[in-house]
Structures are given as C-alpha cells and as structure tokens.
Amino acid sequence: MIFLVVFIFGLAVGSFLNAFIYRLEVRHGFMSNPQGSKDLLRKLFTGRSQCPLCAHTLTWKDLIPLLSFVLLKGKCRYCKKKISFQYPLVELGVGILFLLIFVSSFIHTFELLYLWTIASLLMVIFVYDLKHFIIPDKVLYPAIGLVLLWQTFSSFQIGENLTKLSFLQMLFAGLGAAGFFLAIYLFTKGKAMGFGDVKLVLFMGLFLSWPNILVALGVAFGTGAIVGLALIFLKRKTMRSEVSFGPFLILGTFTALFWGEKLVDFYLLFLGV
Ligand SMILES: [Zn+2]
Numbered sequence: 001m002i003f004l005v006v007f008i009f010g011l012a013v014g015s016f017l018n019a020f021i022y023r024l025e026v027r028h029g030f031m032s033n034p035q036g037s038k039d040l041l042r043k044l045f046t047g048r049s050q051c052p053l054c055a056h057t058l059t060w061k062d063l064i065p066l067l068s069f070v071l072l073k074g075k076c077r078y079c080k081k082k083i084s085f086q087y088p089l090v091e092l093g094v095g096i097l098f099l100l101i102f103v104s105s106f107i108h109t110f111e112l113l114y115l116w117t118i119a120s121l122l123m124v125i126f127v128y129d130l131k132h133f134i135i136p137d138k139v140l141y142p143a144i145g146l147v148l149l150w151q152t153f154s155s156f157q158i159g160e161n162l163t164k165l166s167f168l169q170m171l172f173a174g175l176g177a178a179g180f181f182l183a184i185y186l187f188t189k190g191k192a193m194g195f196g197d198v199k200l201v202l203f204m205g206l207f208l209s210w211p212n213i214l215v216a217l218g219v220a221f222g223t224g225a226i227v228g229l230a231l232i233f234l235k236r237k238t239m240r241s242e243v244s245f246g247p248f249l250i251l252g253t254f255t256a257l258f259w260g261e262k263l264v265d266f267y268l269l270f271l272g273v
Pocket of ligand 1: 051052053054055056076077078079080081
C-alpha cells in the first residue's frame with residue numbers, strides 16, 4: 001500500500017515537472033505561450049494549467065497523471081491535437097524513480113527527501129538536454145548547492161577522521177571528473193560535449209563520490225557509444241550530428257546510485273582482488 005502511495009506521489013511530482021519544463025521552454029523561446037505571460041515561475045504555483053497547444057484551461061479531469069493521457073488517447077480534450085509522449089513518460093519515470101529510491105534502503109526521512117529532490121532535478125535536465133541540447137543552469141546550480149550542503153551536513157554525523165576522508169573523496173571525485181571532461185571539452189573545442197556536461201559531471205562526482213563516479217561514467221560512455229552507433233547505423237544521425245550526452249550521464253548517475261556498490265564489488269571480484 002505504501003508503495004502505491006509513493007508511486008502515485010512520484011506521478012504527481014512528474015506532472016509538476018512537466019509543467020516546469022514547459023515554462024522553462026517558454027522562457028527560452030522554444031515554445032510560444034498562448035497567453036503570453038512572462039511571469040512563469042510564480043504562475044507555476046498559482047496559475048491554472050492550460051493546454052500548451054490551444055491555451056484552454058484544463059480541469060482536474062485533464063490533469064490526472066498517466067490516466068488522463070490514456071483516457072484521452074493522447075489528445076487534448078478541447079483542440080484534439082496530440083499531446084507529447086513526454087508527459088506520460090516523465091510522470092511514469094519519476095514514479096518509478098521515487099519508488100526505487102524508497103525501496104533502496106534509504107530509510108532516513110531527510111535522505112529520502114534529499115534524493116527525491118535530486119532525482120526530480122535530474123529528470124528535468126534529462127528531458128531538457130535530450131530535447132534542446134541545453135543543461136539549464138537554473139536547475140543544475142541548485143542541484144550542486146544542495147549536494148554540497150547535504151555532504152557537508154552529513155559529514156558531521158560520522159567520526160572525524162572518516163569525515164575528512166569522505167569529504168576529500170567527494171571533492172576529488174567531483175573535481176577529478178570535471179577536470180577530465182574539461183580537458184575533453186577544450187581538446188575537442190566543445191564539439192564532443194558542451195560546457196554544461198563539464199558542470200553536470202562536477203555535480204555527479206560530488207553526489208556519487210569515489211568510486212561510484214567511475215561506475216556512472218562507465219555506464220554513460222558505454223550506453224552513449226551503443227546508442228550513438230545504433231543511430232548512425234539506422235541512419236537517424238550522422239557522425240557529425242549533435243547528440244546530447246547529458247541523458248547518458250544521468251542514466252549513469254542513477255545506475256551508480258542504485259547499483260554502484262554491487263557493480264564495484266562485481267568488478268573487483270572479476271579482477272580477483
Ligand atoms: Zn488543446
């Protein structure tokens with residue numbers, strides 16, 4: 001029962017994140033807002049939701065996560081235009097992520113809220129980078145700030161020597177990974193990846209620390225290479241076309257968060273250490 005509550009809560013947060021993404025898109029000029037309002041962030045909490053296509057005000061019947069999309073067969077009730085698959089997919093994605101975080105033995109309430117917040121911010125970056133090749137600073141900077149705050153405070157709870165060590169490990173992981181990506185960025189003159197990726201990797205190192213950052217980067221490069229080659233093979237992209245790397249980095253981050261330790265153990269076992 002509690003799992004169902006958590007899942008439904010995740011769906012609702014996903015629905016909120018979709019609205020947030022839409023407002024960021026209006027602000028960046030990727031979408032035109034039919035009502036022309038510029039006061040987007042305030043409206044996120046106080047305004048009524050509208051169809052992004054016809055601006056018709058939506059009622060609760062149109063706003064039930066997942067269910068509305070299915071019942072309306074993916075079309076707006078008023079203008080009958082197709083609603084993007086982004087809406088149900090993000091809702092479902094956040095629902096599953098929230099549930100995974102909940103069951104992954106993170107039992108401390110604060111830790112749960114912390115990880116749910118990070119997961120939400122990463123979901124926004126995932127979608128935004130995939131669609132627009134931009135990692136929005138407005139989302140990434142709060143994530144970096146939150147991680148630093150969390151790591152600093154949680155360090156106080158462990159023994160002193162351990163604290164210094166884990167804090168240094170975290171800094172080393174963040175700065176090391178970011179330095180590595182900065183080198184790639186400078187060496188390829190920003191063609192292989194953008195500066196947003198450098199900042200995202202800094203976040204990942206601070207969040208995952210050592211050695212989990214290696215797991216995340218390994219998964220990111222591995223899946224990125226497979227998907228990149230598949231797209232070229234299917235002639236959807238050429239070698240030179242732009243592909244965002246952020247979604248792969250985020251996929252790696254979640255993999256490392258949930259299964260990082262197991263993967264490291266497995267790897268060490270493989271090496272016979
Ligand atoms: Zn509509």
